[in-house]
Amino acid sequence: MNDIIRTVDVGGNGSRRADVRGKEVLNYVATRKGEINDVAALFEFAASGMTSAHVGVAYVAAGDIRADGVMVKASNIPWLNGVNLVNGTKAICKTNVIAINDMDGAVAGMARLVGNPSYFMGITWSSGIGKRVWKDGKILASCEGGHVCVDRSPFAMLCGCGLRGCVESICGGEAIRRRVLAETEVRGIKIPDGVSPCRFLDERYVDEEQWAIDIYGMIALAMGEYLATLQTLFRVPLVVWKGTFALNALPLIQSQIGCHMRQRLMNPDWEGDMEFTMSPEPENDALIGAAALFEQA
Ligand SMILES: [Zn+2]
Secondary structure, X not given: OOOEEEEEEEOOOOOEXXXXXXXXXXXXXXXXXXXXXXXXXXXXXXXXXXXXXXXXXEEEEOEEEOXXXXXXXXXXXXXXXXXXXXXXXXXXXXXXXXXXXHHHHHHHHHHHHOOOOOEEEEEEEOOOEEEEEEEOOEEOOOXXXXXXXXXXXXXOOEOOOOXXXXXXXXXXHHHHHXXXXXXXXXXXXXXXXXXXXXXXXXXXXXXXXXXXXXXXXXXXXXXXXXXXXXXXXXXXXXXXXXXHHHHHHHHHHHHHHHHHHHHHOOOOHHHHHOEEEEOOOOOOHHHHHHHHHHHHO
């Protein structure tokens, strides 16, 4: 736990790095979107300022990363596709290097931050939805939890993945943003300048406007169905949430979600068995988790 690990989060909206020791995040540096545009610049950024105190480098990035460190398909960074992050960085740093999916990193970080529970599920609820199950120090599978179907009707929402009715196409922040824009336009409602559509939805929901209540009703129904499916499969005692949408929506609709869950569970009591908490450090959990997975590797 006392080793210093250089962690690098490669993102489409800018990358960041930090030195992590246990739960401590030191020497944090963030870049702006577009500041790092190629592999050589990324490796230089990753290795910058490393000393003999660093035992290695751990990358996190959104996308499908092979165990040998090759980025098979990056979510938002086309120039990263096919790049071997491990070999390229090893050649410069001469230390051990790992590269993992950012959701894997986040959930490993959540585990460390919430006291190492033996069994829980981490769910990101922001523009999209991601989930991982953590069991006895390991991630069960790098899955695509946002693309579980919760609406099989022919008119179900089209998802970014090409399927219809995925939970992300109904509950994801990006889908909600588009829905709010469409609803307000049809109704002739003007969203004030500088207010995001999702924030506007929250305000109007609290003011009990029917259109906002209806949208949140739909979100609660889909999320309840989703969590009931997950609870039927996994029986987890704890969900650790992160993401802007979770932060704002859960206080408003958690009890509605619970009602929908109970109606869809073989034993309705399983709803109450699933405790909710928020990630204590949503900004840093992926970096802390990357370091934790490096130590395990
Ligand atoms: Zn989908």
